[in-house]
Amino acid sequence: MVRFEDVYLRYGRGPDILQRVTFRLEPGSFHFLVGPSGAGKSSLLKLLYLGQRPTQGRISLFGRDVAKLDRDERALLRRRIGVIFQDFRLIGHLSVFENVALPLRISGEPESRLRAKVEELLAWVGLADCITALPATLSGGQQQRIAIARAVISRPSLIVADEPTGNVDDRIAMRLLHLFVELHRSGTTVVIATHNEGLVQRIDKPALRLSGGSLLPPAEADLPGGSEQSEETAGQVPS
Numbered sequence: 725m726v727r728f729e730d731v732y733l734r735y736g737r738g739p740d741i742l743q744r745v746t747f748r749l750e751p752g753s754f755h756f757l758v759g760p761s762g763a764g765k766s767s768l769l770k771l772l773y774l775g776q777r778p779t780q781g782r783i784s785l786f787g788r789d790v791a792k793l794d795r796d797e798r799a800l801l802r803r804r805i806g807v808i809f810q811d812f813r814l815i816g817h818l819s820v821f822e823n824v825a826l827p828l829r830i831s832g833e834p835e836s837r838l839r840a841k842v843e844e845l846l847a848w849v850g851l852a853d854c855i856t857a858l859p860a861t862l863s864g865g866q867q868q869r870i871a872i873a874r875a876v877i878s879r880p881s882l883i884v885a886d887e888p889t890g891n892v893d894d895r896i897a898m899r900l901l902h903l904f905v906e907l908h909r910s911g912t913t914v915v916i917a918t919h920n921e922g923l924v925q926r927i928d929k930p931a932l933r934l935s936g937g938s939l940l941p942p943a944e945a946d947l948p949g950g951s952e953q954s955e956e957t958a959g960q961v962p963s
């Protein structure tokens with residue numbers, strides 16, 4: 725599904741931000757990406773969702789070497805990836821409904837099906853009562869859930885989330901994380917970057933650890949089954 729081989733990244737003439745990054749993610753897997761602020765988590769995610777090209781090394785996504793893709797192929801591959809940005813990137817003048825509906829409008833989904841899908845997903849993330857609101861009138865946690873709904877509405881094969889629990893308290897953060905666990909259970913590959921180690925330890929999933937732009941070898945606790953905490957369930961993902 726995802727393969728990084730000896731990947732380096734540098735912005736302009738600056739120093740290497742990522743060095744010798746090599747890892748592999750199997751289809752349907754769930755990984756955290758952890759590391760202190762500035763370790764390079766967002767930069768690695770950018771490479772993953774084709775928002776940036778590596779300076780050196782090879783990246784394969786869905787079995788394709790991304791360096792060999794032309795513009796259209798890149799765009800098609802990008803559509804298979806749902807991204808939740810650290811700053812949400814919601815469209816301020818559009819309602820909650822229209823923000824979430826946007827990817828379906830772009831792909832030409834018929835209006836009747838679109839409405840049903842958006843309403844079902846907004847109910848799943850607990851925003852059924854805010855459909856007509858503008859994002860700015862809602863809390864950080866609610867805006868985060870709009871961003872999650874928008875990222876998953878097209879049923880992407882891969883979901884990439886950058887600090888999706890950054891602006892909420894621990895209780896809401898756990899609820900959000902369980903939404904991702906439910907998506908993963910429905911077959912989606914999930915990668916979540918966070919510097920909140922406390923949360924990572926409460927969800928029994930492996931972690932990729934970045935330090936100073938390099939991946940650390942996996943610790944025992946980062947392997948599947950390494951943590952003994954049980955998972956709550958957030959309810960089944962709408963199909």
Ligand SMILES: Nc1ncnc2c1ncn2[C@@H]1O[C@H](COP(=O)(O)OP(=O)(O)OP(=O)(O)O)[C@@H](O)[C@H]1O
Binds near residue numbers: 759763
């Ligand atoms: N567009 C850019 N141009 C130049 N340098 C950048 C750019 N984006 C990030 N950097 C630098 O790359 C390094 C890693 O940043 P990055 O945002 O990837 O880390 P991070 O682990 O996600 O941090 P945080 O947890 O604070 O979001 C930092 O030193 C940052 O200043």
